[in-house]
Amino acid sequence: MQLAAITLRAMRMRMKAPFTTSFGTEWDKDFILVEVKDKEGRSGWGEAVAMKEPLYNEETVSTVWIMLKKFLIPLIWRQPPGHPRDVAGLFRHIRRNYMAKAAVEGALWDLYAMAENVPLYRALGGERTAIDVGISLGIESSVDRLLANVEKYVAAGYKRIKIKIKPGWDIDVVAAVRQRFPAIQLMADANSAYTLADADRLAALDDYDLMMIEQPLAHDDIIDHAVLQKQVKTPICLDESIHSVEDARKALELDSGRIINIKIGRVGGLTEAKAIHDLCLSRGIPVWCGGMLESGIGRAHNVAITTLAGFTLPGDTAASSRYWEEDLIEPEVTVQDGVIHVPDRPGIGYVPRRDRIDTYTLYSETFRP
Ligand code: OSB
Ligand code: MG
DSSP: OOEEEEEEEEEEEEEEEEEEETTEEEEEEEEEEEEEEETTSOEEEEEEOOOSSTTSSSOOHHHHHHHIIIIIHHHHHHSOOSSGGGHHHHHTTSOSOHHHHHHHHHHHHHHHHHHHTSBHHHHTTOOOSEEEBOEEEOOOSSHHHHHHHHHHHHHTTOSOEEEEOBTTBSHHHHHHHHHHOTTSOEEEEOTTOOOGGGHHHHHHGGGGOOSOEEOOSOTTOSHHHHHHHHHOSSOEEESTTOOSHHHHHHHHHHTSOSEEEEOTTTTTSHHHHHHHHHHHHHHTOOEEEOOOSOOHHHHHHHHHHHTSTTOOSOBSOOOGGGTOSSOSEESOOOOBTTEEEOOOSSBTSSEEOHHHHHHTEEEEEEEOO
């Protein structure tokens, strides 16, 4: 790859409705877009999924900007990667900052696929041309409001419903959803809102035939999760605790969880995401693709990774219209009967709309070798 420039854009898009988890409420979505340009004038795009505040993990929009500007982009100029799979190695000595790394690595994967004139999902070794998707529904001010949301997305065909839980918004809520929708594939995500002292409460969820409970315990824990998994029948799914294939290996060895949610940003990029997928596939552990309220650029990357063989459970990649009045890509991501048909165009497979990207750009900065 003959690189010519990297542009960072600070973006802000208003969401259709606020999204509430156990750690907070998001109204405006702030994120960073990365565009890498080569000398032939081609572009590759990536999205940094870090949030405005360090509530899901320690990164933020501001830390991602600094990491890219001061450390990661200079490393790319020092040793331009021949192949995007080399990028993770270039960044390996930089501790953590996974979302910053993933954003530029993803843009380089897109650029590489564009230059090779192949879809990104094919470049990654993906096979599926249609992917099953579910949806993640936030905490609401009343159970009735949540039930109305569930109803809407079940009717739209989503293959599984995930609801957010926290102490005080858990057993009764799950019971109400299950009672109203006896046959749906249902799961709950706690975003680390519990401790082992709540094991009985979490075990009570066994009565509601959940596919899994996602990240009930601390964001950095795999020990207590293993203790909890012995006390609950419902499979535990790990999200926040897994940042690498090494983390995944240790968690599986301890039986800290039986399912892994893979987020490209949380694990430092597509190459590491694929490595975690490969490990889980070899161990018979199902994986699915998580979401971080992405714009179309990040959404397109999620669609691409989900085509790998081991992504056997519906992910959180909903349609563009889930969060956005208008998305940054053409066509937008659409869901029919719970399925996204994977586009066969080169690169991420959706065309970034520069007009809309400009509309939502707060400021930008371009770096050259
Ligand atoms: O834990 O999966 C999560 C959103 C922001 C931060 C963390 C999570 C989520 C979601 C929403 O569940 C997934 C999506 O719709 O993009
Ligand atoms: Mg989660």
